[in-house]
Amino acid sequence: MNTAEIAELHKKYVMPTYAPELALLKGAGTKVWDADGNEYLDFLAGIAVLNVGHCHPAVVKAIQEQAAKLMHVSNLYYNEQQPKLAQALVERAGGGKCFFCNSGAEANEGLIKLARLRGSPKGRFEVITMKNSFHGRTLATLTATGQEKVQKGFAPLPEGFVYAEFNDLASCEAAINEKTAAILVEAVQGEGGVVPADPAFLQGLRKLCDEKDILLLCDEVQAGMGRTGHWFSFQKYGVQPDAFSLAKALGNGFPIGAIVAAPKVADIFQPGNHATTFGGTPLACAAALAVIETIEKEHLLENAQTTGALLLEKLQTIAEKYDWIEGTRGCGLMVGLVLKDSATPLQKLLQKKGLLTLATAGNILRMLPPLIVTAEEVEQAAALTAEACKEIDAM
Numbered sequence: 377m378n379t380a381e382i383a384e385l386h387k388k389y390v391m392p393t394y395a396p397e398l399a400l401l402k403g404a405g406t407k408v409w410d411a412d413g414n415e416y417l418d419f420l421a422g423i424a425v426l427n428v429g430h431c432h433p434a435v436v437k438a439i440q441e442q443a444a445k446l447m448h449v450s451n452l453y454y455n456e457q458q459p460k461l462a463q464a465l466v467e468r469a470g471g472g473k474c475f476f477c478n479s480g481a482e483a484n485e486g487l488i489k490l491a492r493l494r495g496s497p498k499g500r501f502e503v504i505t506m507k508n509s510f511h512g513r514t515l516a517t518l519t520a521t522g523q524e525k526v527q528k529g530f531a532p533l534p535e536g537f538v539y540a541e542f543n544d545l546a547s548c549e550a551a552i553n554e555k556t557a558a559i560l561v562e563a564v565q566g567e568g569g570v571v572p573a574d575p576a577f578l579q580g581l582r583k584l585c586d587e588k589d590i591l592l593l594c595d596e597v598q599a600g601m602g603r604t605g606h607w608f609s610f611q612k613y614g615v616q617p618d619a620f621s622l623a624k625a626l627g628n629g630f631p632i633g634a635i636v637a638a639p640k641v642a643d644i645f646q647p648g649n650h651a652t653t654f655g656g657t658p659l660a661c662a663a664a665l666a667v668i669e670t671i672e673k674e675h676l677l678e679n680a681q682t683t684g685a686l687l688l689e690k691l692q693t694i695a696e697k698y699d700w701i702e703g704t705r706g707c708g709l710m711v712g713l714v715l716k717d718s719a720t721p722l723q724k725l726l727q728k729k730g731l732l733t734l735a736t737a738g739n740i741l742r743m744l745p746p747l748i749v750t751a752e753e754v755e756q757a758a759a760l761t762a763e764a765c766k767e768i769d770a771m
Protein backbone atom coordinates (compact mmCIF):
# COMPACT_ATOMS: atom_id res chain seq x y z
CA MET A 377 0.00 0.00 0.00
CA ASN A 378 1.20 3.53 -0.70
CA THR A 379 0.72 6.51 1.62
CA ALA A 380 -2.54 7.65 0.00
CA GLU A 381 -4.08 4.18 0.30
CA ILE A 382 -3.02 3.79 3.94
CA ALA A 383 -4.34 7.28 4.76
CA GLU A 384 -7.70 6.50 3.14
CA LEU A 385 -8.12 3.25 5.10
CA HIS A 386 -7.03 4.96 8.31
CA LYS A 387 -9.46 7.84 7.93
CA LYS A 388 -12.31 5.43 7.38
CA TYR A 389 -11.69 3.17 10.39
CA VAL A 390 -9.47 4.94 12.96
CA MET A 391 -10.70 7.73 15.23
CA PRO A 392 -9.24 11.07 14.18
CA THR A 393 -7.32 11.72 17.44
CA TYR A 394 -4.17 12.48 15.43
CA ALA A 395 -3.65 14.03 12.00
CA PRO A 396 -0.74 12.11 10.45
CA GLU A 397 0.79 12.87 7.07
CA LEU A 398 3.41 10.18 6.61
CA ALA A 399 2.96 6.41 6.62
CA LEU A 400 6.13 4.82 7.96
CA LEU A 401 6.79 1.20 7.11
CA LYS A 402 10.35 0.41 8.10
CA GLY A 403 12.99 1.64 10.51
CA ALA A 404 16.63 0.92 11.32
CA GLY A 405 18.68 2.85 13.86
CA THR A 406 18.16 6.58 13.32
CA LYS A 407 16.39 6.16 9.96
CA VAL A 408 12.85 5.43 8.83
CA TRP A 409 11.28 4.88 5.41
CA ASP A 410 7.79 5.81 4.32
CA ALA A 411 5.31 3.91 2.16
CA ASP A 412 6.44 5.82 -0.93
CA GLY A 413 10.10 4.87 -0.42
CA ASN A 414 11.36 8.18 1.04
CA GLU A 415 14.06 8.05 3.73
CA TYR A 416 14.05 10.20 6.87
CA LEU A 417 16.49 10.96 9.65
CA ASP A 418 14.33 10.42 12.71
CA PHE A 419 14.89 13.21 15.25
CA LEU A 420 11.53 12.55 16.88
CA ALA A 421 12.13 8.88 17.76
CA GLY A 422 8.50 8.05 18.48
CA ILE A 423 8.46 11.10 20.80
CA ALA A 424 11.39 10.07 22.98
CA VAL A 425 10.54 6.37 22.81
CA LEU A 426 13.22 4.89 20.54
CA ASN A 427 16.25 5.71 22.66
CA VAL A 428 18.33 2.85 21.24
CA GLY A 429 16.96 3.46 17.75
CA HIS A 430 14.55 1.60 15.48
CA CYS A 431 14.70 -2.20 15.59
CA HIS A 432 17.89 -2.41 17.64
CA PRO A 433 19.14 -5.99 17.11
CA ALA A 434 19.56 -6.63 20.87
CA VAL A 435 15.97 -5.56 21.61
CA VAL A 436 14.59 -7.47 18.60
CA LYS A 437 16.45 -10.59 19.73
CA ALA A 438 15.26 -10.30 23.35
CA ILE A 439 11.64 -9.92 22.21
CA GLN A 440 11.84 -12.78 19.71
CA GLU A 441 13.43 -15.17 22.19
CA GLN A 442 11.10 -14.28 25.07
CA ALA A 443 8.02 -14.37 22.79
CA ALA A 444 8.85 -17.95 21.85
CA LYS A 445 9.36 -18.93 25.51
CA LEU A 446 6.71 -17.16 27.65
CA MET A 447 4.86 -13.95 26.77
CA HIS A 448 2.49 -13.47 29.64
CA VAL A 449 1.60 -14.93 33.00
CA SER A 450 -0.69 -13.29 35.49
CA ASN A 451 0.89 -11.28 38.28
CA LEU A 452 -0.61 -14.02 40.46
CA TYR A 453 2.63 -15.81 39.54
CA TYR A 454 6.27 -14.78 39.65
CA ASN A 455 8.10 -14.46 36.37
CA GLU A 456 11.84 -14.36 36.03
CA GLN A 457 12.16 -11.16 33.98
CA GLN A 458 10.13 -8.79 36.20
CA PRO A 459 12.33 -8.80 39.31
CA LYS A 460 15.44 -8.67 37.12
CA LEU A 461 14.16 -5.49 35.47
CA ALA A 462 13.10 -4.04 38.83
CA GLN A 463 16.60 -4.70 40.18
CA ALA A 464 18.20 -3.05 37.14
CA LEU A 465 16.06 0.08 37.56
CA VAL A 466 16.35 0.28 41.33
CA GLU A 467 20.14 -0.08 41.22
CA ARG A 468 20.31 2.86 38.83
CA ALA A 469 17.76 4.90 40.78
CA GLY A 470 19.47 4.53 44.14
CA GLY A 471 17.20 2.08 45.98
CA GLY A 472 13.55 1.14 46.39
CA LYS A 473 11.03 -1.05 44.59
CA CYS A 474 9.09 -1.03 41.29
CA PHE A 475 5.54 -1.49 40.09
CA PHE A 476 5.08 -2.22 36.39
CA CYS A 477 2.28 -1.02 34.13
CA ASN A 478 1.80 -0.20 30.46
CA SER A 479 2.01 3.51 29.77
CA GLY A 480 3.09 6.86 31.11
CA ALA A 481 -0.40 7.94 32.11
CA GLU A 482 -0.88 4.68 33.98
CA ALA A 483 2.44 5.09 35.78
CA ASN A 484 1.50 8.64 36.84
CA GLU A 485 -1.95 7.47 37.87
CA GLY A 486 -0.12 4.97 40.11
CA LEU A 487 2.04 7.73 41.61
CA ILE A 488 -1.09 9.72 42.44
CA LYS A 489 -2.73 6.68 44.05
CA LEU A 490 0.44 5.98 46.04
CA ALA A 491 0.47 9.55 47.39
CA ARG A 492 -3.24 9.42 48.25
CA LEU A 493 -2.96 6.05 49.99
CA ARG A 494 -0.02 7.28 52.07
CA GLY A 495 -1.85 10.51 52.90
CA SER A 496 -5.24 8.95 53.63
CA PRO A 497 -4.80 8.42 57.41
CA LYS A 498 -4.17 12.16 57.74
CA GLY A 499 -6.81 13.21 55.20
CA ARG A 500 -4.19 14.32 52.70
CA PHE A 501 -5.05 13.82 49.04
CA GLU A 502 -4.11 16.94 47.11
CA VAL A 503 -1.36 16.79 44.51
CA ILE A 504 0.35 19.99 43.45
CA THR A 505 1.37 19.97 39.78
CA MET A 506 2.93 22.60 37.53
CA LYS A 507 1.43 24.85 34.89
CA ASN A 508 2.46 23.74 31.39
CA SER A 509 3.20 20.25 32.66
CA PHE A 510 2.14 17.09 30.88
CA HIS A 511 1.23 13.90 32.70
CA GLY A 512 -1.10 11.96 30.40
CA ARG A 513 -4.64 11.63 29.10
CA THR A 514 -6.57 9.56 31.65
CA LEU A 515 -9.01 11.59 33.73
CA ALA A 516 -6.68 11.93 36.72
CA THR A 517 -3.55 12.59 34.66
CA LEU A 518 -5.17 15.11 32.33
CA THR A 519 -6.33 16.89 35.47
CA ALA A 520 -2.77 16.72 36.82
CA THR A 521 -1.63 18.20 33.49
CA GLY A 522 -1.47 21.95 33.96
CA GLN A 523 -2.86 22.85 30.53
CA GLU A 524 -6.49 23.79 29.94
CA LYS A 525 -6.42 22.61 26.34
CA VAL A 526 -6.18 18.93 27.35
CA GLN A 527 -8.94 19.32 29.98
CA LYS A 528 -11.49 21.15 27.85
CA GLY A 529 -14.76 19.26 27.46
CA PHE A 530 -14.06 16.60 30.07
CA ALA A 531 -15.58 18.21 33.15
CA PRO A 532 -16.26 17.35 35.90
CA LEU A 533 -12.58 16.69 36.55
CA PRO A 534 -11.45 14.66 39.57
CA GLU A 535 -10.84 16.68 42.71
CA GLY A 536 -7.55 17.14 44.46
CA PHE A 537 -5.24 18.85 41.97
CA VAL A 538 -3.69 22.25 42.55
CA TYR A 539 -1.47 24.11 40.09
CA ALA A 540 1.71 26.04 40.80
CA GLU A 541 4.18 27.91 38.59
CA PHE A 542 7.09 25.83 37.31
CA ASN A 543 10.46 27.16 38.45
CA ASP A 544 8.76 29.27 41.13
CA LEU A 545 9.35 27.84 44.59
CA ALA A 546 7.24 30.48 46.35
CA SER A 547 4.23 29.54 44.21
CA CYS A 548 4.64 25.87 45.22
CA GLU A 549 5.01 26.78 48.86
CA ALA A 550 1.85 28.91 48.68
CA ALA A 551 -0.09 25.94 47.22
CA ILE A 552 0.69 23.68 50.19
CA ASN A 553 -1.97 23.19 52.85
CA GLU A 554 -2.98 20.50 55.40
CA LYS A 555 -4.53 18.41 52.58
CA THR A 556 -1.37 18.27 50.42
CA ALA A 557 -0.13 14.73 49.79
CA ALA A 558 2.50 15.31 47.10
CA ILE A 559 4.15 17.57 44.57
CA LEU A 560 4.44 16.09 41.05
CA VAL A 561 6.99 17.65 38.70
CA GLU A 562 8.96 17.02 35.50
CA ALA A 563 12.64 17.89 35.99
CA VAL A 564 12.60 18.86 32.33
CA GLN A 565 9.18 19.75 30.93
CA GLY A 566 8.81 18.07 27.55
CA GLU A 567 5.40 18.84 26.05
CA GLY A 568 5.54 22.18 27.87
CA GLY A 569 8.32 23.19 25.46
CA VAL A 570 11.65 21.64 26.60
CA VAL A 571 11.96 23.65 29.80
CA PRO A 572 14.55 22.41 32.30
CA ALA A 573 13.96 23.06 35.99
CA ASP A 574 16.32 25.51 37.68
CA PRO A 575 18.56 23.56 40.07
CA ALA A 576 17.52 25.80 42.98
CA PHE A 577 13.84 25.10 42.20
CA LEU A 578 14.15 21.31 42.26
CA GLN A 579 16.45 21.32 45.26
CA GLY A 580 14.10 23.73 47.00
CA LEU A 581 11.13 21.43 46.31
CA ARG A 582 13.02 18.54 47.89
CA LYS A 583 13.66 20.58 51.02
CA LEU A 584 10.07 21.84 51.15
CA CYS A 585 8.68 18.31 50.83
CA ASP A 586 10.96 17.05 53.60
CA GLU A 587 9.94 19.85 55.92
CA LYS A 588 6.21 19.32 55.34
CA ASP A 589 6.37 15.50 55.08
CA ILE A 590 4.84 15.48 51.59
CA LEU A 591 6.03 13.31 48.72
CA LEU A 592 8.17 14.62 45.89
CA LEU A 593 7.13 12.76 42.74
CA CYS A 594 8.96 13.06 39.42
CA ASP A 595 7.43 12.34 36.04
CA GLU A 596 10.36 10.80 34.13
CA VAL A 597 8.18 9.38 31.35
CA GLN A 598 9.88 11.51 28.70
CA ALA A 599 13.13 12.68 30.32
CA GLY A 600 14.06 9.32 31.86
CA MET A 601 16.00 6.34 30.48
CA GLY A 602 19.05 8.30 29.41
CA ARG A 603 17.38 11.04 27.36
CA THR A 604 19.14 13.86 29.26
CA GLY A 605 22.49 12.06 29.50
CA HIS A 606 21.62 10.63 32.93
CA TRP A 607 19.56 7.52 33.63
CA PHE A 608 16.94 9.79 35.19
CA SER A 609 16.85 13.54 34.67
CA PHE A 610 16.63 14.41 38.40
CA GLN A 611 20.11 12.88 38.82
CA LYS A 612 21.55 15.84 36.97
CA TYR A 613 20.23 17.99 39.82
CA GLY A 614 21.42 15.76 42.66
CA VAL A 615 17.81 15.53 43.83
CA GLN A 616 16.21 12.23 44.83
CA PRO A 617 12.41 12.05 44.50
CA ASP A 618 10.33 9.77 46.74
CA ALA A 619 8.94 8.05 43.66
CA PHE A 620 9.02 8.51 39.90
CA SER A 621 7.32 7.27 36.76
CA LEU A 622 8.81 5.80 33.61
CA ALA A 623 7.35 4.68 30.28
CA LYS A 624 8.20 5.94 26.77
CA ALA A 625 11.78 4.71 26.23
CA LEU A 626 11.69 1.95 28.86
CA GLY A 627 10.71 -0.68 26.28
CA ASN A 628 12.06 1.22 23.23
CA GLY A 629 8.64 0.86 21.58
CA PHE A 630 7.43 -2.23 23.39
CA PRO A 631 4.73 -0.84 25.74
CA ILE A 632 5.79 -0.80 29.38
CA GLY A 633 5.60 1.74 32.20
CA ALA A 634 6.90 1.68 35.74
CA ILE A 635 6.81 3.36 39.11
CA VAL A 636 10.10 3.36 40.99
CA ALA A 637 9.55 4.17 44.68
CA ALA A 638 12.22 4.94 47.27
CA PRO A 639 12.44 2.58 50.29
CA LYS A 640 10.33 4.92 52.46
CA VAL A 641 7.26 4.42 50.23
CA ALA A 642 8.14 1.12 48.53
CA ASP A 643 5.73 -1.00 50.62
CA ILE A 644 2.70 1.28 50.76
CA PHE A 645 0.82 -0.66 48.05
CA GLN A 646 -0.21 -3.99 49.54
CA PRO A 647 -2.16 -6.84 47.87
CA GLY A 648 -5.47 -5.45 46.63
CA ASN A 649 -4.40 -1.77 46.54
CA HIS A 650 -3.21 -1.55 42.95
CA ALA A 651 -3.02 -3.88 39.98
CA THR A 652 -2.94 -4.27 36.22
CA THR A 653 -3.30 -7.34 34.00
CA PHE A 654 -0.46 -6.61 31.61
CA GLY A 655 2.01 -4.92 33.96
CA GLY A 656 5.46 -6.48 33.95
CA THR A 657 4.92 -9.35 31.55
CA PRO A 658 8.00 -11.45 30.83
CA LEU A 659 7.94 -10.15 27.25
CA ALA A 660 7.82 -6.45 28.15
CA CYS A 661 10.45 -6.86 30.87
CA ALA A 662 12.79 -8.78 28.57
CA ALA A 663 12.55 -5.92 26.06
CA ALA A 664 13.30 -3.31 28.76
CA LEU A 665 16.24 -5.31 30.13
CA ALA A 666 17.74 -5.39 26.63
CA VAL A 667 17.26 -1.60 26.41
CA ILE A 668 19.14 -1.02 29.68
CA GLU A 669 21.96 -3.35 28.65
CA THR A 670 22.25 -1.60 25.29
CA ILE A 671 22.36 1.89 26.81
CA GLU A 672 25.18 0.72 29.06
CA LYS A 673 27.11 -1.33 26.50
CA GLU A 674 27.03 1.40 23.86
CA HIS A 675 27.79 4.22 26.36
CA LEU A 676 24.65 6.05 25.32
CA LEU A 677 24.44 8.30 28.39
CA GLU A 678 27.81 9.79 27.42
CA ASN A 679 26.72 9.96 23.78
CA ALA A 680 23.51 11.78 24.73
CA GLN A 681 25.59 14.37 26.57
CA THR A 682 28.13 14.98 23.80
CA THR A 683 25.79 14.83 20.81
CA GLY A 684 23.16 16.81 22.75
CA ALA A 685 25.68 19.58 23.44
CA LEU A 686 26.74 19.55 19.78
CA LEU A 687 23.13 19.79 18.57
CA LEU A 688 22.40 22.65 20.94
CA GLU A 689 25.52 24.51 19.81
CA LYS A 690 24.69 24.05 16.11
CA LEU A 691 21.11 25.23 16.62
CA GLN A 692 22.30 28.20 18.66
CA THR A 693 24.44 29.32 15.70
CA ILE A 694 21.36 29.17 13.48
CA ALA A 695 19.20 30.95 16.09
CA GLU A 696 21.60 33.89 16.23
CA LYS A 697 21.15 34.56 12.49
CA TYR A 698 17.43 35.28 12.54
CA ASP A 699 15.37 37.71 14.58
CA TRP A 700 12.34 35.38 14.36
CA ILE A 701 14.21 32.78 16.40
CA GLU A 702 14.46 33.52 20.11
CA GLY A 703 17.08 30.94 21.02
CA THR A 704 17.55 27.36 22.16
CA ARG A 705 16.81 25.26 25.21
CA GLY A 706 17.87 21.79 26.08
CA CYS A 707 19.14 19.06 28.27
CA GLY A 708 21.05 16.14 26.72
CA LEU A 709 19.13 14.98 23.68
CA MET A 710 15.97 16.90 24.58
CA VAL A 711 16.51 19.97 22.48
CA GLY A 712 14.27 22.86 21.48
CA LEU A 713 14.63 25.71 19.01
CA VAL A 714 12.48 28.52 20.38
CA LEU A 715 10.75 30.53 17.65
CA LYS A 716 8.72 33.69 18.06
CA ASP A 717 5.76 32.23 16.11
CA SER A 718 4.44 28.77 15.22
CA ALA A 719 7.08 26.10 14.67
CA THR A 720 4.80 24.10 12.36
CA PRO A 721 5.97 25.60 9.01
CA LEU A 722 9.60 24.81 9.91
CA GLN A 723 8.69 21.29 11.07
CA LYS A 724 6.82 20.63 7.82
CA LEU A 725 9.65 21.96 5.68
CA LEU A 726 12.17 19.81 7.54
CA GLN A 727 9.95 16.78 6.99
CA LYS A 728 9.99 17.51 3.27
CA LYS A 729 13.78 17.65 3.45
CA GLY A 730 13.95 14.29 5.21
CA LEU A 731 14.25 15.27 8.88
CA LEU A 732 11.54 14.32 11.36
CA THR A 733 11.07 16.73 14.28
CA LEU A 734 8.15 17.97 16.34
CA ALA A 735 6.40 21.31 16.82
CA THR A 736 5.61 21.65 20.53
CA ALA A 737 3.79 24.16 22.71
CA GLY A 738 3.12 26.22 19.57
CA ASN A 739 6.46 27.88 18.97
CA ILE A 740 9.05 25.25 19.89
CA LEU A 741 10.74 23.02 17.31
CA ARG A 742 11.63 20.00 19.41
CA MET A 743 14.29 17.44 18.54
CA LEU A 744 14.51 14.09 20.33
CA PRO A 745 16.91 11.91 18.33
CA PRO A 746 17.67 8.34 19.38
CA LEU A 747 20.58 8.27 21.85
CA ILE A 748 22.59 6.28 19.29
CA VAL A 749 22.75 9.36 17.04
CA THR A 750 26.25 10.17 15.73
CA ALA A 751 27.98 13.55 15.54
CA GLU A 752 27.76 13.25 11.72
CA GLU A 753 24.00 12.81 11.89
CA VAL A 754 23.72 15.80 14.21
CA GLU A 755 25.72 17.86 11.69
CA GLN A 756 23.45 16.60 8.92
CA ALA A 757 20.29 17.56 10.86
CA ALA A 758 21.76 20.97 11.69
CA ALA A 759 22.62 21.55 8.02
CA LEU A 760 19.04 20.70 6.99
CA THR A 761 17.71 23.02 9.69
CA ALA A 762 20.00 25.85 8.53
CA GLU A 763 18.82 25.33 4.95
CA ALA A 764 15.14 25.29 5.99
CA CYS A 765 15.53 28.42 8.14
CA LYS A 766 17.19 30.22 5.25
CA GLU A 767 14.27 29.33 2.96
CA ILE A 768 11.70 30.40 5.56
CA ASP A 769 13.56 33.67 6.09
CA ALA A 770 13.41 34.37 2.36
CA MET A 771 9.64 33.76 2.19
Ligand SMILES: *Cc1c(COP(=O)(O)O)cnc(C)c1O
Pocket residue numbers: 478479480481482484510511512513562566567595596597598599623624
Ligand atom coordinates in the same frame (compact mmCIF):
# COMPACT_ATOMS: atom_id res chain seq x y z
C1 LIG B 1 4.22 11.11 27.09
C2 LIG B 1 4.15 11.56 28.49
C3 LIG B 1 3.21 11.06 29.39
C4 LIG B 1 2.10 10.13 28.97
O1 LIG B 1 2.56 8.88 28.59
P1 LIG B 1 1.58 7.90 27.79
O2 LIG B 1 2.39 6.64 27.63
O3 LIG B 1 1.24 8.56 26.50
O4 LIG B 1 0.38 7.69 28.63
C5 LIG B 1 3.27 11.47 30.70
N1 LIG B 1 4.22 12.33 31.11
C6 LIG B 1 5.15 12.83 30.29
C7 LIG B 1 6.19 13.77 30.81
C8 LIG B 1 5.15 12.48 28.94
O5 LIG B 1 6.04 13.02 28.10
